[in-house]
Amino acid sequence: MTPVDVCPQNLTKVLEAAKKLGCGNDDYGKNQYLCLPNVNKTSLIEFCYKGTLGLQEKVSEGKLTRTSCVGFLSGCPESPFITSDFYKYSACQELNPEHQCYKFDPHCPPKNDVETNDTPATICILVVYIGLVIFFIALFCILSFCRRRRKRRRRQFNAEDIEGEILKDNQEENGKRDPQLVDENTGHSEPDKSRKRIETREAKGTSLEKLKDATLKEMKKLLKEDREFTWLKNAVLSIMHCIEIDTETNDVYKNMQDVLQIGTRITQNLKQSISEVKATCTFLATVLQKDQYLLKNIKRFDDGEEYSELRPARTLGIRLEERLILSSTFFTQITEDTPSNMIDASLQIFSEIETVNVLERWQSDFEQYIRTSNVESAVLATILLNLYCRIAMLHSYVLWQVYCIKQSHNYDQSTTNGVFEIIDRCHKSSVNMLECLEHPKVDHAVFLTVFHITENGNVEYHLKSLGIKTHVVDESFYERNHYIQCKNLPDVKLQIKKDGSSIWGTTETTDYGKFRFESVEGREMDNICYIRSAHDDLTNHYIQMKSDGSCRIVKNRPDQGGKWKLVQIMIHNHPSFFISSLDWRGKFLYIESATEKLKGEEYFNMMERGLWKFREDFETYM
Incomplete structure (x- = not known):
């Protein structure tokens, strides 16, 4: 084995190096020359x-060792590759020997020493990068200067208004009707000029109101279904209310929902007539410059708990969030007076390709996690879903910002429609990502019992922005008594023994088999409840599961093991439920037969005897 400074970067160089070393081919005709990091990197x-x-990817004492590059900042292939193709993926040969790590690994510290053998290409890239940074800083300063100048003019204008009003008030207070002072240059009286200024200011104050009216008129014409228009109208009115009451800027993330709900209605209903959506774009472009909707005021991503497997995703999520916020901040500097060349330059800083690729990769990882039916994978899926929803919302928000700028500034319709196509694609991806919550499946049972909407605000906001509703048990369900019947054993129902000591399966139908579900306050969206007996003599008796999965009946609400999550699934268009313990994650209520006790079992056993139907007076209620 021979140490080298650099590995061949193309097939020609590989063949030349192989010839020098005298390498042959393996049984499948692959050249046996390799150039890889040693195990210590x-x-x-x-x-x-x-x-x-x-x-394989690394070498140690003549043996190859596999190392994953998933999580690299860039350069990692989308799928596993044959070792003989090593030259195609230079990121897997870029090392930091000082810290013994891969340069593109986000955990790898930067090198302390300054290398003096930079290639011309590296220097060129560095110069271009620095030039772009300087350009965008200058652009930002110019836009900020223009905006401050406009604000200064407005303040001057308002000061003159106040001066005129004070003069008028003093005249009225003194009871005098002084002759009107006439401007020597214009011939107009000072009160007349002040009145005109006040009228102009009031007109500007109502400009957003006029845009709102124009938006509702436009949407009323374009949206065919009254229900869709009502939904959009409520979002528009919510935005106006938010601005009028001057909602604090710490609610920006929540305020985003209304903007994205409008976007959802447009995306779902107006693909064919998107070019006609003009007044709405002008309205949104104006709204997105209000303090309550500026992304720079948003509370930054909370890094939360440490999960080493998701550390690269979290690091990448934080970086994407900052990039999206920076892009949005540039866009808010654009006004109707901004020159087109400056608008073009601002829009060029935003690149959606990386964000789209990252979201797609996260979606693939998420789907793999929820198919793996264990609690650990379900926890990872929950964290990744929350991260996905946050970045997806910010990304859609900025995309709509770009679209509204292009539409309101009369950009070429083909480029404007191109932005909308990206919006539509991202919308579909988000809907697919959240399908497991909208249409639950038995295959995802473990994830569905570990994940709770009320504990994952990013997911809750994204569901609302997309108009997706998850199944929530109706309030009236908690007001009635129910029999709990095993789906796959139709004659078997749960029943408490008369002495209130235990709970079993039975084929009998008595009042000891009636139960009442009691919703846990604040967890209604998660369908979390207690289950107690509805028998007159046992109304304070509850079902409890112990850590080993055994179930029993206890008096009064138990502090632990007494909360249950109900998850509805549709099987052949008929609703069934699985019931899982909130405290002992991954355990489901299960019964073997009519003569067996109720107990908690893992997912794989639950599939056969752990699906339930709730009946009221022997009529299917749910």
Whole structure:
């Protein structure tokens, strides 16, 4: 094995190096020349591998060791690759020997020493990058200067208004009707000029109101269904109310929902007539410059608990959030007076490609987690879903900001429609991502019992912005008594023994088999409740599960093991439920037969005897 400074970067160089070392081919005709990091990641090694090449990445004492590059900031292939193709992925050979790590690993610290052998390409890229940074800083300063100048003019204008009003008040207070002072240059009296200024100011104050009216008129014409228009109208009125009462800026993330709800109605209903959506874009472009809707005022992402497996995703999420906020901040400097070349320059700083790719990768990881039916994977899926929803909302928000700027500034319709196509694609991806919550499946049972909407605000906001409703048990359900019947054993129902000591399966139908579900305050959206007996003599007796899965009846609400989550699934268009313990995650109510006790079982056993129907007086209620 020979240490080298750099590995071949193309097939021609690989073949030349292989020839020098005298490397042959393996059983499948793959060239056996390899150039890989050593196991300590202190140097690159070239050698002829004598075995059959597979999906490997590092070398130690003649043996190849697999290392995943998932989580690299860039350069990691989308799928596993054959080792002989190492030259195609330079990120897997870029090392930081000082810290013994890959340069593109987000955990890898930057090198302390300054290298003096930079290539011309590296220097060129650095110069271009610095130039772009300077350009955008200058652009931001120019836009800020223009905006401050406009505000200064407005303040001067308002000061003159106040002066005129004070003069008028003094005249009225003194009971005098002084002759009107006439401006020597214009011939107009001073009160007349002040009155005109006041009228102009009032007109500007009502401009947003006029845009609101124009938006509702436009949407009333374009939206065919009254229900869709009502939904959009409520979002518009909520925005106006938010601005009128001067909602604090710490509610920006919540305020975003109304803007995105309008976007959802447009995306779902007006794809064919999107070019006609003009007044609404002008309205939104104005709204997005209000303090209550500025992303720079948003509370930043909470890094939360430490999960090493998701650390790269969290790091990437924080970086994407900052980039989206920065882009949005540039866009808010754009006004109707901003020159088109400055608008073009501002829009060029926003690149949605990386965000789209990251969201798609997270979606793929999430789907894999929820298919793995264990609690640990369900926890990871929950964290990743929350992260996805936050970045997806911010991304959609900025995309709509770009679209409204282009539409209200009369950009070429083809480029404007191109932005809308990206919006539509991202909308569909988010809907697909949240389908497991809108249409639950038995296959995702463990995740559905670990995940709770009330504990994941980003998901809750995104569901609302997309108009997606999850199944929430109706209040009237909690007001009635129910029999709990095993779906796969139709004759078997749960029943408490007469002495109130335990709960079993039975084929009998008595009042000891009636139960009442009591909703846990604040957890209604999660369908979390207690289950107690509805028998007159046992009304304070509740079902409790212990940590080992055994179930019993206890007096009064138990502090632990007494809360249950109800998850509804549709099987052949008929509703069924699985019931899981809130405290003992991953355990579901299960019964073997009519002569067995109720108990808690893992997911795989639950599939056969852990699905339930709730009946009221033997008529299916849910």
